[in-house]
Amino acid sequence: MKVAVVGGSGYIGGELLRLLLGHSEVEVAQTTSDSQAGRPVWEAHPNLRHSRLRFTPHDSLEEVDAAFVALPHGATTDRIRALTEQARLVIDLSSDFRLRNPEDYDRYYGREHPLPELLGDFVAGIPELYRDALRSATRIAVPGCMANAAILALYPLSQGNLLDGEVVVDARTGSSGSGVVPGPASHHPERSGVMRVYKPLRHRHEAEISQVVGVPVRMSATAVGAVRGVQVMAHLSLDRPIEEGDLQRLYARVYGDEPFVRVVAQRRGVHQLPEPRIMTGSNFCDVGFARDGDGRHVVALGALDNLVKGGAGNAVQSFNIAANFEERTALEFAGLHPV
Amino acid sequence: MKVAVVGGSGYIGGELLRLLLGHSEVEVAQTTSDSQAGRPVWEAHPNLRHSRLRFTPHDSLEEVDAAFVALPHGATTDRIRALTEQARLVIDLSSDFRLRNPEDYDRYYGREHPLPELLGDFVAGIPELYRDALRSATRIAVPGCMANAAILALYPLSQGNLLDGEVVVDARTGSSGSGVVPGPASHHPERSGVMRVYKPLRHRHEAEISQVVGVPVRMSATAVGAVRGVQVMAHLSLDRPIEEGDLQRLYARVYGDEPFVRVVAQRRGVHQLPEPRIMTGSNFCDVGFARDGDGRHVVALGALDNLVKGGAGNAVQSFNIAANFEERTALEFAGLHPV
Amino acid sequence: MKVAVVGGSGYIGGELLRLLLGHSEVEVAQTTSDSQAGRPVWEAHPNLRHSRLRFTPHDSLEEVDAAFVALPHGATTDRIRALTEQARLVIDLSSDFRLRNPEDYDRYYGREHPLPELLGDFVAGIPELYRDALRSATRIAVPGCMANAAILALYPLSQGNLLDGEVVVDARTGSSGSGVVPGPASHHPERSGVMRVYKPLRHRHEAEISQVVGVPVRMSATAVGAVRGVQVMAHLSLDRPIEEGDLQRLYARVYGDEPFVRVVAQRRGVHQLPEPRIMTGSNFCDVGFARDGDGRHVVALGALDNLVKGGAGNAVQSFNIAANFEERTALEFAGLHPV
């Protein structure tokens, strides 16, 4: 199967290339980048020195079976008509088609959505929730990295109709989430070792989380010292007390058969709750929880590699489902410890 | 004035020695450590290579004007009778005398307080709140590093009677807060670059914060990749809407004359809200806030160096007040940028 | 094919397990650890949470086709007789059988080698130099991580008979090279962000390098802030001037067909010379060089992941050759960027 990576010179683009170049069922026919057109991909992605692929301009895109689109937010919309003509299957990693309610674009992105009629065509790239719909999808909208971690952490509680009132979410993120373009806030001397609350309220991923879990979300985001990794911590109240064992069973029931979600909520050792570090490079999302003595308050946690299960890996997993490949193909990497 | 540092071989002890060796009004007569007795202080604290001081056993403590006590939690209680005989002024940096309600020790420390009758003798070492009481204090209990950051961040809202219901607090901390003793969780390969929620609920500092701000607190703690630094983020609801300008004025009024608290809540640049990194080595606590559009939800932030304003520096500031020295003595260091 | 990992609870052991659990041609029949006997492997290696393997005591080792031995230096010697009875193929990752000259053990390890008659039985696990010998090997001694990087960096110059006099080597290493046991030097607050020359002269890997490249080596080692990664920089003089193009051709000729060695010596971009960061988790060793204007002085560089091409990965590659599997099996991971 022939695939293309549209917008291949950023960090998500590079991660798509890494995974797809190792995918046994596909051939990477093309990758586009206007800024890097003509240059070998290993100049942008030095871990891919063994590949001979070169970037071509966006407009040179030829017909492929599937197109992974890693353009800046807003740019997919501009190209979506052309993209759907050139590729039977379009997997978009931007925020352009993630929200179902067009008004949320006004509220969180400060602009009217130019093509609201297309929002309903996209299936959310969350295999754990929408596997059946993905099997026949032709357009997939991969969720934001923080949104995906929060959704997977909260989904069992939402499924159990346990959530009561607002959920307070803080997301912590490494520096790769800000992308490949240098700037003052990402300059190493300014960014090293920080604890920087860069979005204290109304983070955009609120809308993605809320539309899935069905309760209001108040979301902040903090930059910390890592390069890769997102961890989401949600403080929440339940509408009725729950026992520890029931919580364990609830999460196990929802995720017991999932290839890439592990429930981590232990009492012993260094790694008792989900930590993104050990998932570096892997497609796992670890989720976990802790319960207050009264059984009414819970902290739910999710952790993943923002470029993999928070982006490129999740896209490939969704693609594998839609293309009817074994779901784990190209995603077998276990993660590293220590790292 | 003659001072001693009791328990001088840990990180807080080392920071007390650094500050007091540079204090123009005191002589460090003695520092004690049973494990390091006989060894020069620079072996434990290589930044103090220029000092000729050596550790002596705890039992060798001689009479001094003031004793700074940096023993493990629980150990101050065992020695408090002797300490108050040998020093007119005792500044305790442990948690042994921080809580006013003895029952809180049962709840948060899992043991009955052995000397509840002494709890009332200690003045909390929070100059911004208790400066007058500190002037005549003979026993001072310095607050926990996270508690101090949270208290200073929330105090103006508490003063304004604005807090409504529970406050959700997450504290993020560098590795020095866990102390000088190596272990699996602090082993560099395991601790480097983590986002580790080591206490998802019921962190002990809850009790310290709650007894000051007067509302219930739900507190979690996360270890991140830095060595020094604590940042506290509090999500809270107000009992009535407040305008941005009124919030600004409220914080300015409370802290306008404080030598070591700065209000940081800007709209421009990289450093818009409090970050501990640039306070490394300094006695500043930066506090700030962000307000939701409805004026009813606020995120309050506090940041400090856990070993300075979160411990040794705050102790020296409290001591300066009690000893009638200029409050800033030995605490002039401005912090570093970049670092 | 049935394999065992003897000494599976350390960092090299964990990396062997990660690679071998993903190896399509082998079954990990057993992994031993006296300290962790009975515990699941994921307690020691949380990235392997999906595995159900448990540690067993060393003495419980049963017959296997191949045994990977990751015991502390010295301990392989104690068990080598038993090991060779239980496994047709023994791959040792300790330093016990790396040196051919028994006197080097006196000099560098401060003890007489107890079984010097066995030193000749081991083939060095350096596929790039000894691939033919490895095909029929039954005992393999995997080189030290720094030694391997230095050998691969210097080998083309040695092959070309260009080395003249002593080579000055500095190795820089992340913290995982010191192993899994916590101690004062690896405590995160003490180890974070260091530049620590912990061995200014006579590093033990000198002997391994020198016996291959054939000239004296003076070697120092510096700990830096990473967890994984080794970089070796060698300053050296040539016995005759060489042109840039001839150097390029020399390295290309030696490594052009190697699956895991890449020559990196560019004039453009951020990644001009070998850096270990982007090889995290991969089995690549990048080598490169820079040449002074006079053509007589060269800096040669090698970089690798100390736990992979510097240990477990190199062991698996050597094993693949000896077992007649495709050499890249289980080693396809490309490395990450950024990370």
Next chain:
Amino acid sequence: MKVAVVGGSGYIGGELLRLLLGHSEVEVAQTTSDSQAGRPVWEAHPNLRHSRLRFTPHDSLEEVDAAFVALPHGATTDRIRALTEQARLVIDLSSDFRLRNPEDYDRYYGREHPLPELLGDFVAGIPELYRDALRSATRIAVPGCMANAAILALYPLSQGNLLDGEVVVDARTGSSGSGVVPGPASHHPERSGVMRVYKPLRHRHEAEISQVVGVPVRMSATAVGAVRGVQVMAHLSLDRPIEEGDLQRLYARVYGDEPFVRVVAQRRGVHQLPEPRIMTGSNFCDVGFARDGDGRHVVALGALDNLVKGGAGNAVQSFNIAANFEERTALEFAGLHPV
């Protein structure tokens, strides 16, 4: 005494402001920056939030007693005539007047020096070597950060006429040495945790070191993961064997009375040799050495904070001497541990 900081918006400029704002004998009358003109200094240097100083354009500089010049390399030369008219004492922190031999500018900076006749007017800002000359200096050229560490590490051996042949120097540096302007190589995801040999041969500081120590120097430079800190390691041969005790005495004799140089060469503990980490923010330079068994080969080490003893602090120390102030004024900060 009135001083100005010309070029105050970079990292060295910020450090000069931090030190001079805390200097008891001076008033910072002015600081200039064309790019930041009109903005408060705390926008560029958030640790100086307590200062009310604002940047003014370079051309607005008024007469002062002393001008500290922290302009980009090359820019001091353009302004030197005007600067010497406006300030009796000029302390230049660029490389423009560091080399005595004009031909070295051709060789290392690739351009002819436009004002070679002024090179002799500048005294090198190395108090340990040129204290007497600094007392009457009116123009001071502060050495490069790596050069200063190497010179202080090697000077005792040079003084003892012990150096024989070429010295091989590797300098390791944190990211702040590259300055305040963001770019691809300093982007956090690309720079975090690196071991990057960015200058394998012919680093410019060679010339500064060689002109002092009197033997040829071969110098490389490596970027590592820290923000602050430079460490220099020199491999060298002696022209005659030396005993350990004689080396100790040699260094002690040269630096015994120095306020900011400490000799660190121990056999015990974690910190046996100079490490820059604990000097963060301080004006110390630690120097040390290790000696091979034959007494003919030595590794000499120097470590400092590149922005302090490697720049702004060294400038202030030189200034204190020239202005006849107590040499330690404003430089009392001891450094931090841990950090």
